[in-house]
Amino acid sequence: MSTELLYPPTHAVTNQVEPLENYNVFTGNQALRDALKFNAPDLDTASLAALGEKLGTAEYQTHARLANVYTPVLHAHDRFGRRIDQVEFHPSYHALMNLAAESGLHGSPWMDAEHGHMSAAGPSQGAKAPSGGSEPRAAGSVGAHIRRAAGFAMFTEMEPSILCPISMTYAVMPALHGNEAIFKDWAPGLSARAYDPELKLFSKKRGLTMGMGMTEKQGGSDLRANTTQATADGTDAWGQRFKLVGHKWFFSAPMCDAFLVLAQSAAGLSCFFIPRVLPDGSLNTIRVQRLKDKLGNKANASSEVEFQGATAWLVGVEGRGVPQILEMGTMTRLDCALGTSGLMRQALSIAMNHAAQREAFGKRLIDQPLMRNVLADLALESEAATALSMRLARSFDRKDDAHEQLMGRLLTPIAKFWICKRGSAFAQEAMECLGGNGYVEAGGEGIMARIYREMPLNSIWEGAGNIMALDLLRALRKGDAAAALAKELAPAKGAHAALDRLAAALPARVELMATEMEARRLAQDVALAVQAAILYQSAPTAVFGAFCDSRLGGNWGYTFGTLGAAVDFDAILTRAMPR
Numbered sequence: 147m148s149t150e151l152l153y154p155p156t157h158a159v160t161n162q163v164e165p166l167e168n169y170n171v172f173t174g175n176q177a178l179r180d181a182l183k184f185n186a187p188d189l190d191t192a193s194l195a196a197l198g199e200k201l202g203t204a205e206y207q208t209h210a211r212l213a214n215v216y217t218p219v220l221h222a223h224d225r226f227g228r229r230i231d232q233v234e235f236h237p238s239y240h241a242l243m244n245l246a247a248e249s250g251l252h253g254s255p256w257m258d259a260e261h262g263h264m265s266a267a268g269p270s271q272g273a274k275a276p277s278g279g280s281e282p283r284a285a286g287s288v289g290a291h292i293r294r295a296a297g298f299a300m301f302t303e304m305e306p307s308i309l310c311p312i313s314m315t316y317a318v319m320p321a322l323h324g325n326e327a328i329f330k331d332w333a334p335g336l337s338a339r340a341y342d343p344e345l346k347l348f349s350k351k352r353g354l355t356m357g358m359g360m361t362e363k364q365g366g367s368d369l370r371a372n373t374t375q376a377t378a379d380g381t382d383a384w385g386q387r388f389k390l391v392g393h394k395w396f397f398s399a400p401m402c403d404a405f406l407v408l409a410q411s412a413a414g415l416s417c418f419f420i421p422r423v424l425p426d427g428s429l430n431t432i433r434v435q436r437l438k439d440k441l442g443n444k445a446n447a448s449s450e451v452e453f454q455g456a457t458a459w460l461v462g463v464e465g466r467g468v469p470q471i472l473e474m475g476t477m478t479r480l481d482c483a484l485g486t487s488g489l490m491r492q493a494l495s496i497a498m499n500h501a502a503q504r505e506a507f508g509k510r511l512i513d514q515p516l517m518r519n520v521l522a523d524l525a526l527e528s529e530a531a532t533a534l535s536m537r538l539a540r541s542f543d544r545k546d547d548a549h550e551q552l553m554g555r556l557l558t559p560i561a562k563f564w565i566c567k568r569g570s571a572f573a574q575e576a577m578e579c580l581g582g583n584g585y586v587e588a589g590g591e592g593i594m595a596r597i598y599r600e601m602p603l604n605s606i607w608e609g610a611g612n613i614m615a616l617d618l619l620r621a622l623r624k625g626d627a628a629a630a631l632a633k634e635l636a637p638a639k640g641a642h643a644a645l646d647r648l649a650a651a652l653p654a655r656v657e658l659m660a661t662e663m664e665a666r667r668l669a670q671d672v673a674l675a676v677q678a679a680i681l682y683q684s685a686p687t688a689v690f691g692a693f694c695d696s697r698l699g700g701n702w703g704y705t706f707g708t709l710g711a712a713v714d715f716d717a718i719l720t721r722a723m724p725r
Contacts, residue, residue, distance in 0.1 A: 163503035166496055166724060167207055171300045172198025174724040175491060177529040177685070178296060181536035184684035186292050186543075197249050197297055201304045206245070210305035210445075211590040212238035218447035220437050231434040232345065233401050233447045242308045242445075244341040247353055251298050252315035253336035255290035295484055295539035299532070302488030303495070306600055307446035309485065311355045311399035317477030318356045318406060321417070324462030324470050327384050328419050332356075332404070347423050348403055357402040358474055359394035359451070367613050369408055369415065369468055374453060376409040376418060384425075386460040388418060390453040393435075400434050400449040406461060406471055407453075413465035418458035431456045442599030475608055476558055480538055482604040483561040486569040487531040489604075493576035493597050494528045495724035497521060500580050502723070511579070518715045520575060520707035525722035526693050527572055527706070529685060530677040531565045537680050552630040555621045557676065563614035563666075564673035566605035573598040575706040615665035618672070628656045635675055638682040642691070644698035645678045674698060686721065688714035 172178065172194045182189055200206055216236040224230050246252065294316070301309060315336055322329045322336075335354035342351040365371030374392025381387060390409050397405075404421040424430050431454040438448040462470035501511035501521060511517045538561045541554030577584035577594045584594040605611060621627060635649045652675060655668060674697050681690045692713045696702035701710040709715075 161505055163500050165204075166499040167202065167204040169202040169725040170195065170198045171201040171303055171724075172296075174198075174202075174495075175300075175532075176721050177532045178299070178491070178536070180684050181533050182292065182296055184680070185536050185540040186289065189289065189293060191293075191296075193249070194293065194296055194300070198300055200245065201300055206242070206304055207593075209238035209241045212236055213242055213305060213308060213445035214596060215444075215590040217444045218437060220434055220447075220449070222434065229433070231400070231429075231432060233434070233437070233449075235343075235401075235445075235447075239308060239445055240341070240343055242305055243312070243343070246301060246309065246312045247341035248339050249297055249301070250339055251294055251301060251309070252312045252355065253319050253333070254339055255294040255316065256319040256333070257290075257337045289543055291542040292536065292539045295480070295536060295542075298481060299484045299488035299491070299535065302485045303492035305445065306485050306489060307443040309481070310443070310446045310448075311357060311402050313478050313481040314357045314399065314402070314474075315355045316481070317474040318358065320477070321406060321470055321474040322356075322419070322461065324417065325385055325419060325459060328459060328461070331384075335403075343401065345401075345423065345429075347425070347427050348421065351403070354404070355399070355402045357397070357399045357405045358471065359397045359405050359407040360471060361396040362393060363395045367609060372408050372410060372415060374407070374409040376411040376416060376458065378412070379457070384419075384459045386464070388458050388460065390418065390420065390456045390458050393450070393452045395450055396438070396448060397434075397451045398446060398448045400432070400447060400451060406474060407458070408467045408471060409453075409458070411460075411464055415467040416464045417461045417467035417470040419461050420453075420456055420458040424457055441602070442596065443603050476554075477542075478608045479558050479562040479614075480535070480542065482607055483531075483535040483538060483565045486566045486601070486604045487528070487535045489569060489597050489600060490524075490528040490531050490572050493573050493594060494521075494524050494722060496594055497524065497576040497579035498719075498723055499725075500583075512719065516707060517579070518719060519709050519713075520579065521722070522692070522713060522715050522718040523696070523706040523709050524572060524576060525718050526689060526696065526709075527568060528722070529689060530681060530693060530697075531568065533680040533684060534561050534673065534677050535565060537676070549630055549633060552624070552626055553634055555624070556618070556627060556631065556672075559609075559614040559617040559621065560669055560673045560676065562604075562608070563611055563618070563669045567611060569601040569604065570598075571706070573601045611666065615669045616662060618669050619659060619662065619665050622656050622659065628653045631656065631672065631676075635679045638679040641682045642678070642694040642698070644694050644700075645675065645682075648675050648698055649679075686717060688717035689721070692718060 213236055219234045221230060221232045221234060335348060335351060338353040340353035342353045348354055360369055362372050374390060376388040376390050379387045379389045404419060407418050407420055408415055409418055422430055433452045433454055435450040435452060440448060498521060501517055504511045538557040541550040544550035577598055580594055586592045587595050632653055638645055659668060678694050678698060681693055692709060696709055702708050
């Protein structure tokens with residue numbers, strides 16, 4: 147008698163959930179759709195719906211998995227011993243880069259679609275102060291930058307690490323105006339909706355990407371401690387030419403076509419443009435020493451490089467490199483907030499999908515009171531992050547509006563600080579909703595584990611928490627900052643007592659802030675107040691009320707899942723369901 151007859155199969159897979167795939171990432175995200183309706187009521191979202199359909203497919207989820215499992219490999223030399231400094235990527239990496247470029251998530255928003263040329267700023271319209279109320283309120287018509295922001299956040303839900311060169315290419319465009327000759331030659335390729343990974347002269351490529359290099363071993367965030375030296379080497383069609391000798395300790399996406407870097411010239415720390423392929427077709431002497439072995443962000447190649455007499459061109463005023471390149475940093479800080487918002491949404495969506503199918507103790511998890519509290523609390527945090535990051539993106543479309551520019555200056559460090567700080571705790575709680583299934587990698591199928599490893603990065607990138615808090619203090623020293631903040635909070639006046647108390651106290655705290663010691667607390671409180679004011683105007687009453695009661699009113703604990711019993715859990719959970 148066979149073993150099968152003596153011992154019949156006992157293994158049957160039951161009560162395991164179907165994965166969250168083949169759904170529309172955009173149409174299933176009501177919080178994002180309402181944020182766009184509030185900030186850009188006339189925005190055509192057809193392209194976002196089309197992108198959301200692709201991002202939710204099993205095909206692109208597989209690409210995301212493979213790009214992270216089969217990580218980049220450095221080939222410093224070819225088989226004949228010649229120096230090539232090439233990084234090899236899995237084909238899935240290239241498929242994802244192609245989708246991001248085709249979707250216009252890199253330099254495309256800087257293209258003035260109406261006139262068909264590159265502009266220094268995106269489309270601008272006059273902003274109207276939104277009025278109060280619990281229904282979404284129109285905030286004026288904006289365009290390219292907020293559409294791109296929504297697409298970037300959605301793409302992050304599926305795969306964040308390939309977006310590093312995409313983000314830097316977006317961010318470099320304003321700073322590159324410091325050298326108009328280079329801008330004229332490179333802007334069309336940087337904004338083209340095409341991805342071309344081949345190593346060749348910029349003029350022969352369908353699309354271009356750019357990166358940046360600031361950090362050195364000895365300095366970290368203290369850029370003025372940089373030691374890389376730039377020696378004048380004449381002039382040509384691209385202006386003042388230099389030779390660079392030195393290193394960069396973190397140099398992400400080294401396969402970009404060019405980079406903005408900081409180096410010390412005779413006049414001080416300056417900003418330089420350094421291409422991988424020189425105008426004569428030869429390779430520049432950018433030596434990739436090794437790739438970083440990181441906690442997460444696996445699909446992205448982060449490297450250490452040395453410049454061995456690398457040829458570079460001055461961008462901006464010599465000796466004014468930090469202000470020049472930090473214009474790029476403003477854009478990438480927006481993307482850090484957007485990226486964490488997207489990761490939060492994906493973690494929430496996976497947790498919601500799991501809880502809606504998994505049963506325990508005679509009920510679906512989503513019907514268990516404590517799980518409902520946890521999921522609703524996560525949903526509030528996710529929606530508030532989306533609301534704040536989209537509000538910040540709106541300011542990038544309004545370059546001719548004084549209030550919007552002040553709010554952009556204030557909200558950039560606030561959003562980057564607060565949203566990114568909340569990410570890791572959020573991912574841990576969402577992972578716990580899946581139990582052990584959330585903790586496993588299983589050949590890269592463990593999306594929640596990948597999110598958990600990714601979350602700390604956006605808080606570190608482009609200036610960690612203390613740097614953001616200090617930057618907020620600098621922004622608040624501008625004479626109109628307190629008035630701009632008061633104007634931003636005014637539409638929600640009288641809507642909730644806890645918000646009124648905080649809003650009334652903030653102007654004095656801003657004016658009296660004389661020490662750095664309390665800068666983090668101020669950043670937190672301003673972020674919460676602005677999030678609440680936006681939710682009042684863009685989200686249902688159930689969301690606004692629960693957010694204020696918990697985050698501002700004290701009816702909350704030290705962990706997620708500690709909302710008060712009076713919260714409208716049904717309304718919040720129904721709104722947050724991804725499909």
